[in-house]
Amino acid sequence: MDKKRILYVLLGLVAIVSVMLGVDFWQRQQAAALAPADMPPGSIPIFMDGKFVASFIPDDLAQLADASFVDAEEGKTQEGWLLRDVILLYIKESKLKDDTQITVLSSSREKAKSLAWVEVNAEDNMVMFDLSGRGTLKLVSKIPGFDLRDLWIQDVDKIEVVR
Amino acid sequence: MKKNYFSTFQLILLALFSALVVVAKIALRTPIQLSGHSGIFWMAIVIVGAQVVPKPGAASMIGITSGLLASFLGLGDFGMLDTFLSYALLGIVTDLVLWILGGNAENVVVAVLAATLGHTAKFVVKWIFGLVMDAPIGFVALGLLKAIIGYIVFGALGGFLGWLTLKALRKAGFFAYLAEKR
Numbered sequence: 134m135d136k137k138r139i140l141y142v143l144l145g146l147v148a149i150v151s152v153m154l155g156v157d158f159w160q161r162q163q164a165a166a167l168a169p170a171d172m173p174p175g176s177i178p179i180f181m182d183g184k185f186v187a188s189f190i191p192d193d194l195a196q197l198a199d200a201s202f203v204d205a206e207e208g209k210t211q212e213g214w215l216l217r218d219v220i221l222l223y224i225k226e227s228k229l230k231d232d233t234q235i236t237v238l239s240s241s242r243e244k245a246k247s248l249a250w251v252e253v254n255a256e257d258n259m260v261m262f263d264l265s266g267r268g269t270l271k272l273v274s275k276i277p278g279f280d281l282r283d284l285w286i287q288d289v290d291k292i293e294v295v296r
Numbered sequence: 297m298k299k300n301y302f303s304t305f306q307l308i309l310l311a312l313f314s315a316l317v318v319v320a321k322i323a324l325r326t327p328i329q330l331s332g333h334s335g336i337f338w339m340a341i342v343i344v345g346a347q348v349v350p351k352p353g354a355a356s357m358i359g360i361t362s363g364l365l366a367s368f369l370g371l372g373d374f375g376m377l378d379t380f381l382s383y384a385l386l387g388i389v390t391d392l393v394l395w396i397l398g399g400n401a402e403n404v405v406v407a408v409l410a411a412t413l414g415h416t417a418k419f420v421v422k423w424i425f426g427l428v429m430d431a432p433i434g435f436v437a438l439g440l441l442k443a444i445i446g447y448i449v450f451g452a453l454g455g456f457l458g459w460l461t462l463k464a465l466r467k468a469g470f471f472a473y474l475a476e477k478r
Contacts, residue, residue, distance in 0.1 A: 138396055142409050149416060150444055153423055157440045160433050175433045207322075241431045266331035266419075266446075267426055268439015283370075290432040 177270065179223055181294040187223040189292070196222060202259045204273070206281055211273045213263040216292075217253050224294060229254075236293040237272045239286050246286050252276060262289065302357070306349045313345035314361035317383070321371060332415060332447035338362075339411035339454025342390055344461050346410075347401040348474065352391060355414070359387015374425045382421040390414030402466065407459035408452050415451025419444065 164174035172178060176188035194214065201212040220235065231251040238245040253260045262270040265287060272286040279285075302310065320337040346355040363383030366372065372379035393410040394401060401407045423440075434440050465471065 135398070138398075139405065139409065142393055142396060142413060146413055146416060146448070149420060150448075153420070153444060154441060156427070157433065164433055241429050264439065266443045267423065267431070268434025268443060269426075269432055288426075288429075288431040 175268075177289060177292055179220070179292045179294065181224060181228075182296060186294075189219055189223070193219075193222055200259065200261050202275055204280070204282070205275075211259075211261070211263040213261050213270075213273075215256070215259070215261045216272065217256075217260065219262065220253070220292070220294065228296070229294070230296065234293075234295045236295070237286050237289055238291040238293065239288045240290055241288050242286065244286050246272060246279065246284075248276075248279075301353070302349070302351065306351070306354075307357075309349055310345060310354060310357045311361060313341055313348075313358045314365060316341050317358060317362035318365045318369065318371070321366065322369075330446045330450070331443040332419065332450045335411075335415040335418075335447060335450035336454045336457060338386075339390075339415050339451050340457035340461060342387060342414060343401050343407050343411050343455055343458025344465070346390065346394055347458075347462050348465075348470075350399065352395050352399065355390040355394065355410075356384070356387040359390070359414075360384045362387075374422065374429075378421065378425045382418045385421050386414045386418040389417035401458065402462050404456065404459045407462070408455035411455025411458060412448055412451040415447050415454065416444070419447040 161174045172188045173190055176190045178188050179186045197214040197218045199212065200215045200218075201210055203210050216235065216237070220229070229250045231249060233250040234247050235250060235253050236245055236247040248260060252258055258274055258276045260272070260274040260276065263273050265271045269287070270289040272289055274280060274285075317338045320341060321334055324334070324337050342355050342358050345358045349357075360383070363380040366383055367376040367379040370376075372382070390410045390413070393413045394406065397403075397406045397409060399406075401410065
C-alpha cells in the first residue's frame with residue numbers, strides 16, 4: 134500500500150485535532166482576558182440573592198465526593214458531583230432553608246431548572262453534575278419529572294440561589 | 297436500460313447495516329465512562345458494511361440512512377440536525393479515507409485509519425455545533441483533548457473489530473456466497 138497516502142490521512146487527522154485544540158486554546162485565552170481573576174475560564178459562577186458569591190472551579194473537584202447513578206431512560210451511568218456538595222462548598226448550610234430555590238442555567242441551550250433546596254439536599258434524588266463529552270457540565274437527576282435526558286440541563290454556565 | 301449504481305440487493309444490505317448502527321447505539325452498552333466508547337460497535341459495522349458492498353459511497357449510504365433513523369428516533373442531545381449530520385459525516389469521511397487508501401477494508405491499516413477518521417468526523421460535527429450554539433468552554437481544561445483521544449481510540453478499535461469481523465466472514469465463505477448472489 135502507498136505509504137504516502139497513509140501519511141496524508143494521518144496528517145489530516147493531526148490537522149483536524151490541531152484546529153480543534155487551537156480554537157479551544159484561543160477561546161480560553163479570550164475568556165481569561167475578559168473574566169475577572171476569581172472566574173477562570175470554564176468556571177461556573179454562583180449567585181446568591183443576585184450577588185456573586187464564588188465561582189465553581191475545577192480545582193475544587195478534589196474536595197468533592199464522586200457520585201453516580203444509572204439513568205432509567207437509556208441505562209447509561211451518570212457520573213460526577215452532587216449539586217448539594219458544590220453549593221455547600223461556597224454557601225453555609227445554615228443560610229439555606231428547605232424552600233430556598235436553586236436554579237441551574239444554561240444560556241447557550243436557553244434552559245433552566247429550579248429546585249427547592251430540600252430536593253437538592255436529598256441524596257436519593259441524585260441532583261448532580263455529569264461531565265459531558267465536550268467537558269462541560271450537565272445537570273442530571275433521578276427526581277420524577279426531571280429524570281429524562283431532554284429535561285436535563287446541558288452546558289451549565291450559572292447557578293443561582295434565591296432565599 | 298441504465299443500470300443503478302447500487303443493486304436492490306446491495307441497497308437492502310446497506311439498509312440492514314444502517315439499522316444495525318442505530319440498534320447498536322441503543323442496545324449495546326459498555327461500562328466504560330469515556331467519550332465515544334460506542335464507536336467500537338458502530339465503526340465496526342460501518343467498516344464491515346463498506347466491504348460487504350465494496351463500492352465508493354457504501355459507507356456514506358450507511359451514515360446517511362442511520363442518521364435519518366437516529367434523528368427521527370430522537371438520539372443525541374443537540375437535536376435532529378446534529379444527529380443526522382454527525383452520522384452522515386461519519387459515513388462520508390469513512391468513504392473518503394477508504395477511497396484515498398484504495399478501498400480494501402480487509403487490510404487492517406485501511407480499516408483502522410478509515411474508522412478512526414470517520415469517528416473523529418462525528419466528534420467534529422458535535423464540536424462545531426457547540427461553537428455555533430455558543431456553548432461554554434469546557435469546565436475541565438483538558439476535557440476536549442480527553443474527548444478527542446476517546447473518539448480516536450474507540451474509532452480505531454472499531455475499525456480493528458470490523459477488520460476481525462471481515463476476516464471471520466471471509467473464512468466462513470460469506471464473500472463467496474455474496475458473489476453468487478450478485
